[in-house]
Amino acid sequence: MDKVLVELKNIKKSYDDTEVIHNLSLYIKENEFLTLLGPSGCGKTTLLRIIGGFETHDDGQVIFDGQDMKDTPAYQREINTVFQNYALFPHLNVFDNVAFGLRIKKLDKDTIDTKVKNALRLVKLEGYEQRPVSKMSGGQQQRVAIARAIVNEPKLLLLDEPLGSLDLKLRQDMQYELKEMQESLGISFIFVTHDQEEALTMSDTVVVMKDGVIQQIGRPEDIYNEPKNRFTASFIGESNIVEGVMKEDYLVHFEGLDFTCVDKGFAKNEPIDIVIRPEDIVLAAPADDRINGVVDDIIFKGVHYEIIVLVNGREYIIHSTDPVNVGDEVSLNFDPDEIHVMKRTDEASS
């Protein structure tokens, strides 16, 4: 898990004078499940296509397995891709789709048979060999696409929002299956998605991107619990983001009150952003040393209630399993380690 498989150095890419990837550097280790997460248009698919060899970068280096890929066309890279719309060959049946790469490599018929059978078993599509791909459901097509890619035993598998067109239940099942598959095959996955839940569920490492720039790289827990900026905080799950001031190490001031926290290393009185996750706030009776507000709305979400509390004209979202009444006066309670302090970024809240 330590050896670096892919290294991207200072990648730049423009389309018609618009730079879509700005000086991006990133590395992927062997056997790592890495997710590129960001809103549409953030450059994540372009980055994936650069690694796959379908786009050329304007500047920088893609180093794969110790070699610069500059002059290696897509078809010579030991990388396979599961495309967004699967891109299955409509004129071929399931078996021939999966065997496509092996036949290009001119393997003998028995080897091809065995490998295709194994790949189809892995994606639970045994017995579908002769089925035309057009006669299969979205979920099945997606499995064929995965089988077609992994049968070539690539060192790296690229997945471009492969779960996007599946319904919720199937998508969740496939998330676990993909993660399991990645662990049992022992190959690196780069997974592109705009779905934060998908990213958090499956990944070893999440890379949050915006406008062609990496916002944060980290384990899912770190990304969720310690977002580095306003964008990451609001993109990964629902959150309450408040402006405040860092009075000194471990002491933060916001909503007119001082709170102890676990963050340090900021300048004295540095303006900062604070994020508090909705599930970290507990409602109690109003108190003088707490943030007090009025319940504005309550929505039943199944697992929990989503409660909107108005504090000095600002909305706080709270997730709680205990219902309250609209109009109740409440105080917001949270522990010091649930206050996440982030460097202030210039952008407006998004």
Added chain:
Amino acid sequence: MKHLRKLSYPYLVWMVLLVFVPTLLVLLLSVSDLDVFNAGPFRLTFEWIEFLGKPKVTNAVRNSIYYSFLATFFSFLIGYPVAYYLASLKTRFKTFYVTLLIIPIWSNMLLRIIAWEKLFFPISILNMFGISFDLIGTDYAILIGMVSMYLPFMVLPIYSVLEKMDRSLVDAAKDLGANDFQTFYKVIFPLSISGVVSGTIMTLLPAMTAFALPERLGAGKIQLIGNVIEDYFLKTNNINAGSLISILLMVVIVFMFIAILRFDKEGETLI
């Protein structure tokens, strides 16, 4: 939608008067002794079949097959790359280029044939550039004429199939290790086959039944089946033999259209 059906009546009348009735007449003529001098009582006969064995007819059939297949082959050879190139264009002038290809079809075919004819005589406007051809009555004249007439009919169906093809399939083929050549013959060509079949038939049919083109560019030396039919009807007054050949030709055409429909069930390549 029932009340809209009335709007199709003029077309029905048209079909019955100008297609159905004449076809029946031709069919009757081909199996009877009715002709311009005998409108009265008639008897059924298959005697016209013996005309099919005449050298004039067999020769024309051979010519028709020979020239139409060669012309179709060259049209495919030239047309496929053109269609591929047009389909892969990313500029906003794409429609403009496709229109350029279609424009010749809008001018009268006879006019274009005569234009070629003028160029193929030794004395022509080309002498201005120091060029002189003497091609009238040769294979070259017929083939160049046919390819230039029917090339758009080969290009358009192939173009429309390639245009609609999902570009990510090409990425997928490359991703799986196929080089440009392998990508073409394992993915792109098989997926465009319905366009190739339509294009082939759209070229083959008019080439096979052409009669103005061989008459002008072949200078009467090269006769196709269309010329023989014309001869029987207008010159030798044997409208029965002419009818029989026409009917057989129609049967061949119908079979070819059935072939198109088998390859292209939605008819999308026929534009």
